[in-house]
Amino acid sequence: MYEAIPVETTSELSLNFNETNKGYTKEESMIEASRCLTCVNPTCVRRCPAHLHVPGYMKQIAKGNFQEALKVVYNFFPIAGTCGRICFHPCMEDCLQNRTPDGYALRIPMIRRAAADFGDINKLIIRPGFPTGKKVAIIGAGPAGLTCAYHLRRLGHDVTIFDKEKAPGGQLYYTIPKFRLPKDVLINECSILTKLGVIFKFGVNIGKDVGVEQITNDFDAVFIAIGAMKPITLNIPGEECNGVMHSLDFLKEVNEMRIKSLHGSVSVIGGGNVAIDVLRTVIRLSPDELHIIYRRSPREMPASKGEIREFIEEVVQHHVDIKDVDDAKEKFMLFEVLENEKSRTPTKVVAHFYTQPVKFSESAGKLTSIISSPVRLVNDPSNPRGKLIVDKDTTFELKTDMVIIAAGERPDVASLNLKELKTTRWNTIVVDNELKTSISKVFAGGDVTNGPASMIEAIRDGKNGAYALDKFLMEHVHN
Ligand SMILES: Cc1cc2nc3c(=O)[nH]c(=O)nc-3n(C[C@H](O)[C@H](O)[C@H](O)COP(=O)(O)OP(=O)(O)OC[C@H]3O[C@@H](n4cnc5c(N)ncnc54)[C@H](O)[C@@H]3O)c2cc1C
Ligand code: SF4
Numbered sequence: 001m002y003e004a005i006p007v008e009t010t011s012e013l014s015l016n017f018n019e020t021n022k023g024y025t026k027e028e029s030m031i032e033a034s035r036c037l038t039c040v041n042p043t044c045v046r047r048c049p050a051h052l053h054v055p056g057y058m059k060q061i062a063k064g065n066f067q068e069a070l071k072v073v074y075n076f077f078p079i080a081g082t083c084g085r086i087c088f089h090p091c092m093e094d095c096l097q098n099r100t101p102d103g104y105a106l107r108i109p110m111i112r113r114a115a116a117d118f119g120d121i122n123k124l125i126i127r128p129g130f131p132t133g134k135k136v137a138i139i140g141a142g143p144a145g146l147t148c149a150y151h152l153r154r155l156g157h158d159v160t161i162f163d164k165e166k167a168p169g170g171q172l173y174y175t176i177p178k179f180r181l182p183k184d185v186l187i188n189e190c191s192i193l194t195k196l197g198v199i200f201k202f203g204v205n206i207g208k209d210v211g212v213e214q215i216t217n218d219f220d221a222v223f224i225a226i227g228a229m230k231p232i233t234l235n236i237p238g239e240e241c242n243g244v245m246h247s248l249d250f251l252k253e254v255n256e257m258r259i260k261s262l263h264g265s266v267s268v269i270g271g272g273n274v275a276i277d278v279l280r281t282v283i284r285l286s287p288d289e290l291h292i293i294y295r296r297s298p299r300e301m302p303a304s305k306g307e308i309r310e311f312i313e314e315v316v317q318h319h320v321d322i323k324d325v326d327d328a329k330e331k332f333m334l335f336e337v338l339e340n341e342k343s344r345t346p347t348k349v350v351a352h353f354y355t356q357p358v359k360f361s362e363s364a365g366k367l368t369s370i371i372s373s374p375v376r377l378v379n380d381p382s383n384p385r386g387k388l389i390v391d392k393d394t395t396f397e398l399k400t401d402m403v404i405i406a407a408g409e410r411p412d413v414a415s416l417n418l419k420e421l422k423t424t425r426w427n428t429i430v431v432d433n434e435l436k437t438s439i440s441k442v443f444a445g446g447d448v449t450n451g452p453a454s455m456i457e458a459i460r461d462g463k464n465g466a467y468a469l470d471k472f473l474m475e476h477v478h479n
Contacts, residue, residue: 015284015314015345017178021085024107026064029114033061035106037096044091044108049460052076054091054108061111070119073112074126077459078150079143079189082172084113085181088304088454116185121192128197129156134473137162137215139206139416140225142170143455144446146193147462148223148469153196155470160219161198164205168193170227172455175251175274177281183255207416212442221441221469224429225462228447230412234269234405238360243367247278247406254281262287265399267370269293269357270406271301278406280311283345291398292351295375295388298335299328308334315349316341352398356390360403370398411448426451434468435461443469 024032036058044054053072060069073080087109095105134157138145141163149159167173168190173183194200204210206226216222231246233239245253247270253259262285268278271294282290294301301308305327312334313320322333335351343349352372359371373390380387410427422430422438428451429444431437437444445461447453 017284019085019182020179020310023084023117024110024114026066026114026118029061029111029118030064032107033058033111033114035097036062037100039096043094043096044106047094048091049454049457050076050463051460052091052112057115058106058111061114066115066118067120067123069115070121070124073115074121074124074192077143077147077463078192079146079172079186079459080121081113081116081185082169082181082189083455083459084109084111084116085185086172086176087112087456090456116189121189124192126154126192126196128153131158132156132473134158134220135160135218136221136223136469136473137219138223138225139163139212139215140170140227140446140448141165141168141200141202142225142227142446142458143172144225144227144448144458144462144465145170145223146190147459148225148445148465149193149198149462150196151463151466152469153193153198155466157470157473159198160201162201162204162206162210162215164203164209166202168200170225171229171248174255175248175277177251177277178255179280179284180277205415207418212416212418216439216441219441220473221443223435223465223469224416224437224442224444224448225446225458225465226411226413226416226448227458228409228411228428228452230410230427231405232408232410234357234407236357236359238362238367239405241360241362241367242365243362243401244360244403244405247274247404248409250278250404251281254285259285261285262402264401265289265291266402266404267291267293267398267400268404268406270408271296271298271303272406272408273303273307274408275406276303276307276311278404280314282404283311283314283347283349286345287347287402290347290349291400292349293355293357293370293372293398294351294353295356296377296385297332297353298351299332300385301331303331305330305334312338315343315345315347317344356388357403358390358392358395361397367401367403368399370400370403371395372398409452411451413448434471435465436468436472441472443472 038055057069057072089109092105097103098105138161141161152159169186266287354375355372356375357372361369376389377386435443445465446458
C-alpha cells in the first residue's frame with residue numbers, strides 16, 4: 001500500500017520560518033523510486049517542460065545511487081534540490097502509475113530532492129566546454145538566467161550575468177518563503193555556476209545603470225531573463241497610502257527580515273498561489289486578525305488545492321482530511337474547515353469571498369480601512385468563468401491596519417528602455433521558437449516571455465535559450 005510522503009503534521013509544526021517539508025529519508029526515497037515502471041515512452045518526461053529524464057534518476061535512486069541520480073539531473077539543470085522542493089510537478093499528473101490498479105503517481109519532485117539531499121554537488125565533475133571565445137551577457141539571475149548560463153558555460157562560451165539584486169535566484173531567493181525553500185539550499189546550488197566560471201555582476205540595473213545597447217555592443221549575444229516582477233495594481237483610490245503593500249515587496253521584506261512581526265489587522269487581497277504564500281507568511285508573523293479578500297468563490301481561486309490545504313492545515317487545530325472530492329469542491333470545503341475548526345494560532349482568520357475592494361480609506365496618509373462592494377457572478381456565454389457584477393451602490397467597511405495586494409504581476413520590459421523590442425499586450429517580450437527577440441543578437445526567456453509562470457518553465461527556456469544562442473554564435477563563427 002502506498003505510504004504518503006512524510007510532511008511534518010500541523011500538530012508538530014511550530015509556525016516559524018523553518019522548512020515545513022522534511023522530504024524523504026534515504027530508505028523512503030528508494031522505496032518510492034522502485035515503484036517507477038521505467039516506462040519505455042515515459043509520459044512524465046514528455047509532460048515535464050524541461051523534459052527531465054525522470055526514469056533515468058529513478059533507476060539510480062531505487063538502487064541507492066544518489067550521486068549517479070544527481071548526475072542525471074545535472075545534465076538538465078543546476079538546481080536539483082531547489083526544484084525538488086518547489087516544482088509544480090506537471091509530470092506527476094501524467095505518471096503511468098496513476099493508471100495502474102491501486103496505483104498512485106510517484107512523488108517525483110520529492111524523490112529528485114532526495115538525490116540532492118543524499119548526493120553531493122561538490123563531488124560532481126562538471127567542466128566548462130572547450131573555449132569558443134564568444135561572450136554572452138545574461139540579464140537576470142533567476143532560474144531562466146542561471147540555467148542558460150550553466151549550459152552556455154558547458155558549451156564553452158564566456159558568460160556574465162547582470163542582476164539588479166545582490167544574490168542569485170530571482171523570485172526563488174527574494175520572494176518564495178523560506179519555509180518552502182531554505183535559501184542556503186539555493187545558494188549552495190548556485191555555487192556550481194561560479195565554479196564553472198560564470199561571472200556574476202550584482203547590483204547592476206540594466207536599462208538604468210547600464211543601457212542594453214552598451215551590453216549588446218560589448219557582448220556577442222544577450223539573453224534577457226528579467227522575469228515578471230511589476231505588480232498589477234487595483235487602480236482604486238488610496239492605493240498609494242502608507243499601509244498598502246504589494247505581495248512581492250512584502251515577501252521580500254520578510255525574507256530579508258526587515259518585517260519580523262505584524263500587529264493589528266492585516267488584509268490580503270487575491271486568490272492565487274502568491275496570495276497563499278502571503279497568507280502563510282502573515283500567519284507566522286502573528287497579527288491579531290487576518291482577512292482574506294477574494295472577489296470570487298474559493299472554488300474559483302487560481303491557487304492550487306495543495307497550497308490552500310497547507311495554509312488551512314497551518315491555521316486549524318486538526319489535520320485536514322478531505323478525500324474523494326473534486327479539486328474545486330475541495331477548495332470550498334477547505335475554507336469551511338477553516339470556519340468550523342478551532343484555530344491553532346492566536347490570529348483570528350476571516351475569509352471574505354465575492355468581495356471587491358473599491359477604496360482604501362486613510363487618515364493623515366495612513367491606511368485605516370478597506371471599503372468594499374459585494375460581487376455577483378452571472379453567466380456569460382463569452383467567458384467560461386462567468387461575469388462579475390460589482391454592486392457599487394452597496395459598500396461595507398473593514399477596519400484594517402495593513403493591506404497586501406496579491407493581484408498578479410507583469411514583466412517590466414519598459415525599464416529596459418529598448419524601443420525596438422516587440423512586446424505583447426501583456427507586456428511580455430515576443431520571441432520566435434528559438435527565443436530570438438525582434439532585436440538582432442538579443443534572445444529572451446522565462447517569465448519575461450511567458451508571463452508569471454513557473455520555475456520549471458523558466459528552466460526550460462534557460463536551457464533552450466542556451467542551445468539557441470550556441471547555434472547563433474557558432475553560425476557566426478563559421479560564416
Ligand atoms: C511568491 C512566489 C512564489 C512562487 N512559487 C513558485 C513555486 O512554488 N513553484 C514554481 O515553479 N514557481 C513558483 N513561482 C514562480 C517562479 O518563481 C517564476 O516563474 C520564476 O522565478 C521565473 O524565473 P525567471 O528566471 O524568468 O525570473 P525571476 O525569477 O523573476 O528572475 C528575474 C531576475 O531578473 C532580475 N532583473 C529584473 N530586472 C532587471 C534589470 N533591469 N537589470 C538587472 N536585473 C534585473 C531580478 O532581480 C531577478 O533576479 C513563484 C513566484 C512567486 C512570486
Ligand atoms: S511515468 Fe511514472 S512510472 Fe513511468 S517512468 Fe515516469 S515516473 Fe516512472
